[in-house]
Amino acid sequence: MAASVLEMAGIESTGLLAKSRLDFSLNLQGDFKDVEDRKHRAVYETLADSDQKLQYYSARQIGCRLLGSRGYLCQKCWLPMEDCMCSKLAPCNLWRGIRFWLYMHPKDFLRQNNTGKLLWQVFGIQAASLCLFGIQEHEDIMWDAFQRSGKAKVSFLYPNKSATPKSVNDLKFDDFTMNAGLQEGGVQHEPLNLVLLDGTWSNSAALYRRLKV
Known part of the structure; x- marks a missing residue:
């Protein structure tokens, strides 16, 4: 039986659904925290x-963090x-043949x-995009970009003992140079997508499982 989305996210499988673990009122205090927690837990x-x-x-995690900040x-x-x-x-310009995706767990938002935020601060939001785990609008944009580029142009950084080590020389650039744009000889090239998982070890594992689906 296929794992549920919550199991892949490390929620059900780690007992995070228990009331003592699942916090819907992050950064709130006192009676208001209790009221908000009960209300959103019921939903x-x-x-x-x-x-x-x-x-x-x-x-809810992201909303509470925005409110508290x-x-x-x-x-x-x-x-x-x-x-x-x-x-x-x-600011620094990144070669247009590469696009970074910072796939971030809500608890790190x-x-x-x-430090992942430095990517779009330095390279700009067109070269380095934030994708928040579990936010459909963000994930749909990322999945669509992957589909346009094709599997061969999607790589993500995640430590794995069974993985084959790779270097920049193993990346596919369609034979166009680092000084060129994405369009050469009338052909539009899709960028190489590099996905960086941003979260604790356990949360990064959840991000990794969702990427593999």
Whole structure:
């Protein structure tokens, strides 16, 4: 029997559905936290589809983090306003034959010590895209890009003892040079998609399982 979306996400299989583990009121305090937690837990439990449950849980995690960071964290570098480092970063152009995808677990969204955010801060959002795990709109955009490029042009970084080590020389660039654009000789080339998994070890495993589906 195929694993459910929640099992792939490491929620059901790790007992995260237990009330003591599944937090719908992150960053909230006091009675308001309890009211919000009960309200959103009730909605969650009415959802029959595991994919809908994952999307709801992910959206709630992200919503709470956004609410808790308002007026405190810079929304670009995710550091406290007084420590904002945006003005100290020097933008850099990335070759158009490569596109980075930062596939991030919701629990790492807006985390101050997260370093993956540097990708789009340095290279720009056209070269490095954030895709949040469990957010359908984000994942649909990423899946569509993978489909256009084809399997041979999708690689992701994940430690695996059974994997065959590869270097940049193993990547396929369709014989067009690093100095060229994506269109040569009237032929439009799709970029090489490099997916970086952003999460703790256990959460990265959930991202990896979802990518393999």
